[in-house]
Amino acid sequence: MSHAQRVLLDDGAPHPHAFTRAEVGWTPHLAPLAEDELTERHIDGLVDAARVKSDYFRLLARDPEVLKARTLVDKDIFYNAAEGLPRADRELAATAASRRNGCVFCASVHSRFSAHHSKRADDVDRLLAEGVGADLGARWNAVVAASVALTDTPSSFGGAEIDRLREVGLDDLEIADVIHGAAFFNWANRLMLSLGRAVAPVGEPA
Structure with a gap:
C-alpha cells in the first residue's frame, strides 16, 4: 500500500x-x-x-x-436457516451486539432484516432507541441478554444465559445460532x- x-x-x-x-x-x-x-x-x-x-x-x-x-x-450464519433459529432472531442477535458496541452501520442493516422477517418493527425500533435493556418480551429479551454477555466479553456468557434461552423454548441448534450471530458481529463491529x-x-x- x-x-x-x-x-x-x-x-x-x-x-x-x-x-x-x-x-x-x-x-x-x-x-x-x-x-x-x-x-x-x-x-x-x-x-x-x-x-x-x-x-x-x-x-x-x-x-x-x-x-x-x-x-x-x-x-x-445468517442465510442457512433450514434448521435452528428463525432468521429474524439471528438478525436480532446481530442487532443487539451492534447496538451494544455502538456500530450504527451494522445495527441499521441487521435491524432492517430483523424487522422485516419478524414483522415486529416497533420492538426492533425500541431496541435501537432504548438500548439493550429494552423490554422486547421474554424470548427476545433472552436472545438480547445472551448476545450482550458475549459482546461484553466471552467469559461473561455462560450457564445462566443458556438456561434463560432454554426457558423461553430454544433448543441446542437455536442456542448455537444465537451464539454464532452475536459472536460474529461482535467481531465484525470492531473491524468496521x-x-x-x-x-x-x-x-x-x-
Missing part, C-alpha cells in the same frame, strides 16, 4: 445522530482498492460480484482469501468501527 493510500480519509460526511433502521452509509479511514484495480483473485474473494460497489468490501479485498472465508461464514465510520442517512438533519 502506498503512502497516499495509507493517509486517513475524511470526506466531511455527516455522522448519524441516532441508531436507525434507515440506510446508513459508511466511509473508510483508509483507501479501498479502486474498482479497476480488482483482479480475478479479488473478485473471487468478494464472493458476490455486486460488492465491487462497496468501499468496505473493496478495502477488505486487499486480503481476498481472508475476506472470502469471512463472507462464507457470514452467509452460513476500526476501518471507518458511519455516515448519516440521506435527508437526516445536519
Whole structure:
C-alpha cells in the first residue's frame, strides 16, 4: 500500500445522530482498492460480484482469501436457516451486539432484516432507541441478554444465559445460532468501527 493510500480519509460526511433502521452509509479511514484495480483473485474473494460497489468490501479485498472465508461464514450464519433459529432472531442477535458496541452501520442493516422477517418493527425500533435493556418480551429479551454477555466479553456468557434461552423454548441448534450471530458481529463491529465510520442517512438533519 502506498503512502497516499495509507493517509486517513475524511470526506466531511455527516455522522448519524441516532441508531436507525434507515440506510446508513459508511466511509473508510483508509483507501479501498479502486474498482479497476480488482483482479480475478479479488473478485473471487468478494464472493458476490455486486460488492465491487462497496468501499468496505473493496478495502477488505486487499486480503481476498481472508475476506472470502469471512463472507462464507457470514452467509452460513445468517442465510442457512433450514434448521435452528428463525432468521429474524439471528438478525436480532446481530442487532443487539451492534447496538451494544455502538456500530450504527451494522445495527441499521441487521435491524432492517430483523424487522422485516419478524414483522415486529416497533420492538426492533425500541431496541435501537432504548438500548439493550429494552423490554422486547421474554424470548427476545433472552436472545438480547445472551448476545450482550458475549459482546461484553466471552467469559461473561455462560450457564445462566443458556438456561434463560432454554426457558423461553430454544433448543441446542437455536442456542448455537444465537451464539454464532452475536459472536460474529461482535467481531465484525470492531473491524468496521476500526476501518471507518458511519455516515448519516440521506435527508437526516445536519
